[in-house]
Amino acid sequence: MGNAFFFTRLQYExxxxxxxxxxxxxxxxxxxxxxxxxxxxxxNIIALSSDDIFNCPFCYLSGHxxxxxxxxxxxxxxxxVTNGGFVFVDDCNHxxxxxxxxxxxxQMDDIFGDVALKKIxxxxxxxxIFFEFEDGPPTTSxxxxxxxxxxxxxxxxxxxxxxxxxxxxxxxxYGCEWDYDFRNKRWYKIxxxxxxxxxxxxxxxx
Amino acid sequence: xxxxxxxEARKIMEKALSFSxxxxxxxxxxxxxSGNIRYARNSVSTSGxxxxxxxxxxxxxxxxxxxxTIDEFDDASLQRVxxxxxxxxxxxxxxxEFMEPLGPQVYDEAINYVEATAxxxxxxxxxxxxxxxxxxxxxxxxxxxxxxDSAGFQAxxxxxxxxxxxxxxxxxxTVTMRTNDGxxxxxxxxxxxxxxxxxAAEASKVAISKSVMSREAKAIEPGKYTxxxxxxxxxxxxxxxxxxxxxxxxxxxxxxxxxxxxxxMGDKIVDERVNLWSDPLNKEVPVATxxxxxxxxKKTEWIKNGVVQNLAYSRFWxxxxxxxxxxxxxxxxxxxxxxxLEDLIKSTKKGILVTRLWYIRxxxxxxxxxTGLTRDGTFYIENGAIKYPVKNFRFNExxxxxxxxxxxxxxxxxxxxxxxxxxxxxxFTFTSLSxxx
Numbered sequence: 001m002g003n004a005f006f007f008t009r010l011q012y013e014x015x016x017x018x019x020x021x022x023x024x025x026x027x028x029x030x031x032x033x034x035x036x037x038x039x040x041x042x043x044n045i046i047a048l049s050s051d052d053i054f055n056c057p058f059c060y061l062s063g064h065x066x067x068x069x070x071x072x073x074x075x076x077x078x079x080x081v082t083n084g085g086f087v088f089v090d091d092c093n094h095x096x097x098x099x100x101x102x103x104x105x106x107q108m109d110d111i112f113g114d115v116a117l118k119k120i121x122x123x124x125x126x127x128x129i130f131f132e133f134e135d136g137p138p139t140t141s142x143x144x145x146x147x148x149x150x151x152x153x154x155x156x157x158x159x160x161x162x163x164x165x166x167x168x169x170x171x172x173x174y175g176c177e178w179d180y181d182f183r184n185k186r187w188y189k190i191x192x193x194x195x196x197x198x199x200x201x202x203x204x205x206x
Numbered sequence: 207x208x209x210x211x212x213x214e215a216r217k218i219m220e221k222a223l224s225f226s227x228x229x230x231x232x233x234x235x236x237x238x239x240s241g242n243i244r245y246a247r248n249s250v251s252t253s254g255x256x257x258x259x260x261x262x263x264x265x266x267x268x269x270x271x272x273x274x275t276i277d278e279f280d281d282a283s284l285q286r287v288x289x290x291x292x293x294x295x296x297x298x299x300x301x302x303e304f305m306e307p308l309g310p311q312v313y314d315e316a317i318n319y320v321e322a323t324a325x326x327x328x329x330x331x332x333x334x335x336x337x338x339x340x341x342x343x344x345x346x347x348x349x350x351x352x353x354x355d356s357a358g359f360q361a362x363x364x365x366x367x368x369x370x371x372x373x374x375x376x377x378x379x380t381v382t383m384r385t386n387d388g389x390x391x392x393x394x395x396x397x398x399x400x401x402x403x404x405x406a407a408e409a410s411k412v413a414i415s416k417s418v419m420s421r422e423a424k425a426i427e428p429g430k431y432t433x434x435x436x437x438x439x440x441x442x443x444x445x446x447x448x449x450x451x452x453x454x455x456x457x458x459x460x461x462x463x464x465x466x467x468x469x470x471m472g473d474k475i476v477d478e479r480v481n482l483w484s485d486p487l488n489k490e491v492p493v494a495t496x497x498x499x500x501x502x503x504k505k506t507e508w509i510k511n512g513v514v515q516n517l518a519y520s521r522f523w524x525x526x527x528x529x530x531x532x533x534x535x536x537x538x539x540x541x542x543x544x545x546x547l548e549d550l551i552k553s554t555k556k557g558i559l560v561t562r563l564w565y566i567r568x569x570x571x572x573x574x575x576x577t578g579l580t581r582d583g584t585f586y587i588e589n590g591a592i593k594y595p596v597k598n599f600r601f602n603e604x605x606x607x608x609x610x611x612x613x614x615x616x617x618x619x620x621x622x623x624x625x626x627x628x629x630x631x632x633x634f635t636f637t638s639l640s641x642x643x
């Protein structure tokens with residue numbers, strides 16, 4: 001792995017962690033395209049319960065179903081975040097009333113206390129650190145599709161540790177939005193993965 | 207009878223041309239005999255026959271041109287219409303893009319006229335309606351359909367010695383079937399030059415079974431799905447690609463075919479299995495072998511192995527760019543494979559069968575992004591079989607991305623004068639649900 005940035009997906013036992021398989025390649029492709037970051041193009045998949053997590057600067061956790069960590073998963077998650085790690089958690093249901101959202105939020109309350117997970121302001125550094133997103137988190141095509149809660153979530157939530165985001169939490173389903181063959185990106189007028197670059201740059205430089 | 211033989215047409219046009227005093231003059235003559243039958247609510251509502259003929263004169267003095275039309279062909283009328291065209295030409299400002307009429311051309315022998323189609327009778331049309339309505343009634347379904355058939359000719363003569371003549375026949379049929387409980391809808395379209403290829407009972411049966419199968423559709427979540435697009439649905443998006451092949455728009459930076467510093471000519475833009483061409487002599491979709499400019503139409507490759515081969519150059523733009531004109535296609539043929547619709551369904555683990563797309567609108571011409579809705583039969587496929595009907599979706603998709611996500615090309619089917627295969631496409635983007643049946 002050397003000094004290159006690598007993308008880590010976290011496996012957890014309770015739900016479907018294995019979603020949006022093409023998203024990582026698409027995001028890594030954007031990093032190559034827009035930044036000078038050295039990038040390992042292979043996705044790294046590890047169990048949240050394994051101590052390998054402590055070698056990973058950036059983790060991604062997603063799914064549609066239940067999030068109920070095992071004792072070891074809970075311990076690792078807490079230690080990893082408290083020690084300065086970064087986890088991007090994305091709700092594949094894009095539904096704040098859905099199973100993933102409700103159970104993940106309960107899990108965070110359980111680990112960090114029930115006021116830790118908070119909305120971040122739309123002028124947060126993460127929205128301007130690389131590309132500019134004036135209105136906060138960019139919308140996705142899933143948000144207005146007449147399904148689920150049919151709302152645009154105009155915010156992201158986060159758990160901050162010493163003024164820095166340790167857990168970035170989205171109900172916007174960016175994973176699905178970016179889950180397509182990266183080679184098709186050239187046919188889009190505006191690359192919808194740009195915000196992903198901001199997330200990674202924030203995780204690495206803040 | 208509004209259909210003139212080559213000799214009769216030539217005689218009328220030569221007479222008209224003899225009255226011309228302009229720098230150049232182009233005469234177009236066309237005529238057709240067409241019949242139709244329309245039915246709705248399981249009964250015939252209209253049927254009729256139309257007989258039309260028109261002579262169009264375009265005269266020019268330098269770069270000023272004028273056009274006049276008439277449908278009476280006696281000498282005095284011909285003289286009058288030519289005089290009117292010339293009068294209008296003199297009143298017109300210069301058209302900086304005016305092109306002189308072409309000189310004599312050589313055309314291939316066309317194959318787009320079939321006598322059997324020209325001989326369709328009112329009884330035949332009534333039987334078509336009947337073979338739709340009877341089975342619909344028996345299935346507790348309501349039919350609404352339209353059959354329009356025509357035989358006609360077009361001819362062109364100009365003062366530079368060009369003469370062209372073509373006889374053609376065509377038949378178009380569509381029927382929509384709605385279940386009487388209001389929850390199911392099916393549709394089919396058929397079109398041919400040759401009526402003997404048309405089977406109204408078979409077409410109606412397809413639409414009826416789609417309507418019955420699509421009753422009480424379930425809502426499933428929008429998102430990216432593998433789809434099987436029936437040829438009609440595929441054409442809805444492909445025609446957008448067909449319109450994007452204009453060289454001038456590409457050169458002027460206004461189209462999908464534009465790119466930084468030039469055009470996408472020679473670029474690989476889609477999957478290497480994609481071949482798109484036009485051919486006036488294709489047996490399934492024949493058209494006239496010349497176009498409205500009098501240019502000969504030949505087989506032309508537009509995309510070969512995924513690479514852009516040609517852009518269409520109007521005579522004016524070709525002259526400006528110092529290249530040969532490339533006439534616009536009169537039909538589109540997308541190369542296909544051997545797989546039948548059944549084969550495509552069998553080989554699908556999870557996907558959606560789309561009968562038809564409609565209400566298609568451009569979202570972004572430069573990326574060829576379109577939006578529209580599915581309609582008249584949308585079904586969920588699982589483990590190689592149709593499982594249940596699903597509610598209609600709105601899609602946001604580009605034919606370019608679609609042809610990059612190509613899984614399988616199936617058999618070709620004639621649709622609206624084009625030859626389009628069944629297509630299995632990965633990651634087709636459905637963005638929202640529609641409650642419309």
